Amino acid sequence: MTYEVIVEGFVLQVEVTHCENIPPALNSWNSDWDFYGSRELEFKVVSAICYDDDGVRMDVDYLALPVLANRYGRQIEAALWHEIDAESRRRNGRWAA
Incomplete structure (x- = not known):
């Protein structure tokens, strides 16, 4: 999935190539990963733009x-x-932050 994020003045189109978002299972004693959950993310920047001092767009x-x-x-x-969590909240109907 592709997201648009703004970082340090750059508007980036970022493709998420791998996303693992496993919530904690507090009743599980199998391993630390099961108990605490895990979050992993791999991405690739597809494109970027920035703006100069005069507000002119530059690729x-x-x-x-x-x-x-x-x-x-x-x-x-x-x-x-932040974007993935917001999307998950919208999908699950939980609008509160």
């Missing part, structure tokens, strides 16, 4: 996309989890 060169993904990986992942 980011596709060769720079892996550099952006590496440099802002944690911020991108946090923004993606």
Whole structure:
């Protein structure tokens, strides 16, 4: 699934290639992963745009996309989890944050 996130002035189109979101099972004693749950996310930046000081839109060169993904990986992942969690709340009918 593709999401649009904004990180450090870049508007990024990010494709989630793998998402594992297993909620904790507090009654389970099989393993730590079962008890605490797990969250894993893999993504690929598909495209990016930015704006200069005059507000003119500029496309980011596709060769720079892996550099952006590496440099802002944690911020991108946090923004993606925010979008994924919001989508899950909308789908389940829970609108409260």
